Amino acid sequence: MRQSVVTATLLAAVLFAGCAASRPMGIEEYYAGDRASAERLFRRGLDRERNSRALYLLLLGTVYLEDGRLEEAREKFIEATEIMESFVAEGEFAALVGREAAKQYKGDPYERMMAWWYLGLLDYALGDYHMALPSFKSSIIANSPPGDEAYMADNASGYLMTAKTYIAMGDASQALREFEDALVAGAIRKDSMTLFNAISRAARELKATRADGHFVQLAADLTIAAAPGVVYDSEDLSAGVMRAGEAAGARLAEARESGELDEDDAEVLAESIHAVSTMAARLLRGAGVPKGGAEDLEALHPAGGSGNIFVVTGIGSGPYKYNTGAYGRLVAFGRRPYSQRYARVFVNGRQVGRTVTIEDIYYQAVNRGPRAMDSILAGKAVLKGGLEVAAAIAFESALADDDRERLEDEEDSDGFLDNMFTGMMLALMAALVRPEADVRSWETLPDRIQALTAEVEPGEHDIEVAFYNAAGLRVGAPLRFRGVPVHADRETVLYVRSGVGGWAASPVNGRSVVTPE
Amino acid sequence: MRIPKLHLPASSLHFAGIAAAVMAWSLLALGCTRSVYVNPDEPDVLRGTGIDSQDVRTVAQEMSRSLVGARVLADAPERPVVALLPVKNETRDRIDTNLLTLQMRDLLIQHAGDRIIFVARDRLGDVYAEREAKLAGEVSGTVDRMISGADFFLTGTLKSIHTTDGRTSADYVYYSFELIDAVSTEVVWAMGYDVKKVGRRGVLYR
Numbered sequence A: 001m002r003q004s005v006v007t008a009t010l011l012a013a014v015l016f017a018g019c020a021a022s023r024p025m026g027i028e029e030y031y032a033g034d035r036a037s038a039e040r041l042f043r044r045g046l047d048r049e050r051n052s053r054a055l056y057l058l059l060l061g062t063v064y065l066e067d068g069r070l071e072e073a074r075e076k077f078i079e080a081t082e083i084m085e086s087f088v089a090e091g092e093f094a095a096l097v098g099r100e101a102a103k104q105y106k107g108d109p110y111e112r113m114m115a116w117w118y119l120g121l122l123d124y125a126l127g128d129y130h131m132a133l134p135s136f137k138s139s140i141i142a143n144s145p146p147g148d149e150a151y152m153a154d155n156a157s158g159y160l161m162t163a164k165t166y167i168a169m170g171d172a173s174q175a176l177r178e179f180e181d182a183l184v185a186g187a188i189r190k191d192s193m194t195l196f197n198a199i200s201r202a203a204r205e206l207k208a209t210r211a212d213g214h215f216v217q218l219a220a221d222l223t224i225a226a227a228p229g230v231v232y233d234s235e236d237l238s239a240g241v242m243r244a245g246e247a248a249g250a251r252l253a254e255a256r257e258s259g260e261l262d263e264d265d266a267e268v269l270a271e272s273i274h275a276v277s278t279m280a281a282r283l284l285r286g287a288g289v290p291k292g293g294a295e296d297l298e299a300l301h302p303a304g305g306s307g308n309i310f311v312v313t314g315i316g317s318g319p320y321k322y323n324t325g326a327y328g329r330l331v332a333f334g335r336r337p338y339s340q341r342y343a344r345v346f347v348n349g350r351q352v353g354r355t356v357t358i359e360d361i362y363y364q365a366v367n368r369g370p371r372a373m374d375s376i377l378a379g380k381a382v383l384k385g386g387l388e389v390a391a392a393i394a395f396e397s398a399l400a401d402d403d404r405e406r407l408e409d410e411e412d413s414d415g416f417l418d419n420m421f422t423g424m425m426l427a428l429m430a431a432l433v434r435p436e437a438d439v440r441s442w443e444t445l446p447d448r449i450q451a452l453t454a455e456v457e458p459g460e461h462d463i464e465v466a467f468y469n470a471a472g473l474r475v476g477a478p479l480r481f482r483g484v485p486v487h488a489d490r491e492t493v494l495y496v497r498s499g500v501g502g503w504a505a506s507p508v509n510g511r512s513v514v515t516p517e
Numbered sequence B: 001m002r003i004p005k006l007h008l009p010a011s012s013l014h015f016a017g018i019a020a021a022v023m024a025w026s027l028l029a030l031g032c033t034r035s036v037y038v039n040p041d042e043p044d045v046l047r048g049t050g051i052d053s054q055d056v057r058t059v060a061q062e063m064s065r066s067l068v069g070a071r072v073l074a075d076a077p078e079r080p081v082v083a084l085l086p087v088k089n090e091t092r093d094r095i096d097t098n099l100l101t102l103q104m105r106d107l108l109i110q111h112a113g114d115r116i117i118f119v120a121r122d123r124l125g126d127v128y129a130e131r132e133a134k135l136a137g138e139v140s141g142t143v144d145r146m147i148s149g150a151d152f153f154l155t156g157t158l159k160s161i162h163t164t165d166g167r168t169s170a171d172y173v174y175y176s177f178e179l180i181d182a183v184s185t186e187v188v189w190a191m192g193y194d195v196k197k198v199g200r201r202g203v204l205y206r
Helices: A002-017 A027-031 A035-048 A050-066 A070-085 A092-097 A109-125 A129-142 A156-168 A172-189 A191-208 A213-231 A234-258 A263-284 A294-298 A361-366 A372-407 A414-432 B010-031 B053-068 B098-112 B121-135
Strands: A309-315 A319-324 A330-335 A342-347 A350-354 A356-360 A448-454 A459-468 A474-486 A492-497 A501-506 A512-514 B081-084 B088-090 B117-119 B152-164 B168-181 B187-200
Touching: A027 A035, A027 A050, A035 A050, A050 A070, A050 A109, A050 A492, A070 A109, A109 A129, A109 A156, A109 A361, A109 A492, A129 A156, A129 B088, A156 A172, A156 A356, A234 A263, A309 A342, A309 A459, A319 A361, A330 A361, A342 A448, A350 A448, A356 A361, A361 A448, A372 A414, A459 A492, A474 A492, A474 A501, A474 A512, B053 B098, B053 B168, B053 B187, B081 B098, B081 B121, B098 B117, B098 B152, B098 B168
Parallel strands: A309 A492, B081 B117, B081 B152, B088 B152
Antiparallel strands: A309 A448, A319 A330, A342 A350, A342 A459, A356 A448, A459 A474, A492 A501, A501 A512, B152 B168, B168 B187
16 A cells, blocks of 8 residues: 555656647648648748747748748748847746746747847838848847857848848948858858867867876867867878877777766767767768858859849758756757758740758857856756655655555554655656756758859749759759749848748839749 | 625625636736837847837938038029938848938928928929829929929938857947938938847747
């Protein structure tokens, strides 16, 4: 009977702890192509989940953006950015004492960056350049690293669109300055810096674990191995990192066997080492991570009347978050597989070019740097572990008391009740401590943003956008836009999300919007 | 008519008390969702460190005050004609900059309407249509005056610097307004106003 009480108490504590909240509803429907259900669920989330309002606004905004409902999309992004930028936040106390997801969602830097960027794109497509400019500037700021102004943001897409907006507003000299920044941002982002950031992150994680001095040394080795590559040669860097990665892997295996590290920490380390080594191996193979360097951006240079059609594509499925580490206190980013690599654009059946990468959203997500909340969650995980152990000891003592009383045929003593009460209190407190990290994220973002500019004769044109895989084979049916108005002095903007939909918009003649047939 | 006296058991009274308290609380909570009028000169907590209504009003008032006293208006032999040009917004804030020039225009007309004339260039299309209708005899009235040319353009530029250390963010915004001679391009009056705001994010968002 008393054992049943203990079991019931533990079960209640587990149930009380409940499930971590959670990724937004409607995502599965969205990726299954059931857009009506996805929209309905996003609307439901908007009505019901007060602290996730900005997130559901972004999710709905994406649906409207892809369906060519530009004004509705703009409305949603405006409200979302207002919430995300406000210093007022709800649920902060609840998130500190309970689960992090109780706080008001305001997005990671990459999400804020993209919210502003999409808002700017809509302003730009609709000819509201005076609104597009602050939106693109906010997109750059959202992604800027804190601290010294000498460190610039690396989202080339923000600088590029700022430059294009200045061109549209007739300020060519400022446009060229912004474009230079876009090139620098593209260069910063290209391979060696990406790897350096990933290694720095891995090194921080190594240091953050309850590891011994050997691991701290390995972290330092990784950082040193990465440092020359930033300035000199990415091949040397990759080889150095791979060697350091192998050494770290071997040391990790030893530590696992000897029980020096607990499984959760070992798992985090293994993931970090694997991620860094894989990236280094890709670099050595010449694959390059990620695309979107300066040479790609050169193709979009706005000088000299670059064109009157601007095609923007969203390719693949962007990053999503999931919990990892002890009690899910860490956030890791996943990415759904996709085969599209670029798009070709045809005007009246004639190819005018292929798109190049101007933003790598997954890269921006994984390079966000540490958060103050990470330390809080680590502390909560330690506290929860301690409380669980203490509760288990109390329950064991209660059961031992019970057994002793039965063996010795004693009357009921206070020992059992005291220990049970203590155990229950500790189990309850353990259940209340929620170290799991918030994994809400804007999962309907694409993985990459690509773009193309082209110049065609003014008039109405049939435009087709087709996606291709790495082997150069067409993926899915192309999107055809009939009778797209193109003018000599104002860009017509096309936005196409691979495998989903899109629109073409001209800011002239009452902002005509064309959706694909 | 006599009203019968009710004798409720104590538990019912207790329940009724709780229900009344819940209802009162609900009403209070509902009351909180109502929109209320606030002073536009109050700082806007929702906009963070960005431009808010208080800034717009202060800038418009400062600029108008300075412009009323400017020699170019005071010494002008005839009332000068001023046209508004769009204000360049190079900050990170999505604001309609017409708010600034419109407030300045309204304040200037209110306080110095006898010394300055504004022309509504943004309504030129409607004015042309009305003139054509009058000339065609479709509507009453005559076209007995020319469309006024501007002596000066009133315009401005907003620039900003944003800095952050991840915890605290600061925005410095500089508002520059100028009166430009519409013939010679000379800047005959200019004034600047700057604002710096600092905000701090909660620990969960750093």
